[in-house]
Amino acid sequence: MFTGIIETMGRVEAADKTAGGMRLSVGAPGLALKMGDSIAVNGVCLTAVDVRDGGFDADVVLETLSKTNLGELDIGTGVNLERPVAAVGRFDGHIVQGHVDGLGRIVSVEEEGDGKRMRVRSPRNLSKYIASKGSISLDGISLTVAAVAGDEFEVAIIPHTLNNTTLGIRTQGSRVNLEVDVIAKYVERMMSGGPR
Numbered sequence: 001m002f003t004g005i006i007e008t009m010g011r012v013e014a015a016d017k018t019a020g021g022m023r024l025s026v027g028a029p030g031l032a033l034k035m036g037d038s039i040a041v042n043g044v045c046l047t048a049v050d051v052r053d054g055g056f057d058a059d060v061v062l063e064t065l066s067k068t069n070l071g072e073l074d075i076g077t078g079v080n081l082e083r084p085v086a087a088v089g090r091f092d093g094h095i096v097q098g099h100v101d102g103l104g105r106i107v108s109v110e111e112e113g114d115g116k117r118m119r120v121r122s123p124r125n126l127s128k129y130i131a132s133k134g135s136i137s138l139d140g141i142s143l144t145v146a147a148v149a150g151d152e153f154e155v156a157i158i159p160h161t162l163n164n165t166t167l168g169i170r171t172q173g174s175r176v177n178l179e180v181d182v183i184a185k186y187v188e189r190m191m192s193g194g195p196r
Helices: 062-067 159-164 182-191
Strands: 008-018 021-027 038-041 044-052 055-061 078-082 102-112 115-121 135-138 141-149 152-157 175-180
Touching (some): 115 159, 175 182
Antiparallel strands (some): 008 078, 102 115, 135 175, 141 152
16 A cells, blocks of 8 residues: 655666566666565556666556556656555555556646646546545645546645656646545445445
8 A cells, every 4th residue: 555655756767568568667766675565656556576776677567558657658757656655654645555547637737826736637437536625646646636627627736746756747638647535436336235
């Protein structure tokens, strides 16, 4: 489990696609990992299959490539990185599983005071889980929903987030990984009277 509080940004060193998926190599100096550890890359929970001083490799399967923006990564691209939360540590952000629900598209980015306001269009099937003042994860970043209108929602982004995550370089038209609040999905399941 993750919190959506990004620890550091890494850089893509290689994104080697094959017929069966992709081997992603990320440079992440100072990030302590060991082989087999989970690591969220732009909000996608991956397994470090090879670890070296200053970086790691992870395998990305076709399912993940079809549902996330990881397949769009190029050499040199920055990525948001977060290790799983320690059971004995503080819990900031919100519950983030690293299980991306779909891709959103940034509709607009506007200056707002010292920060920016970003409007994002979500897939229609995810809109029902997005509530004003609720939590949303964009590329693994825990954010509060500022407003909702149909299939679009807005987030207000502080300067720290702009300077320390990929949201600082996202522009109109960029695709972002979305993970909605898992609690909303469980409530819907329970209310629908699904199998017990």
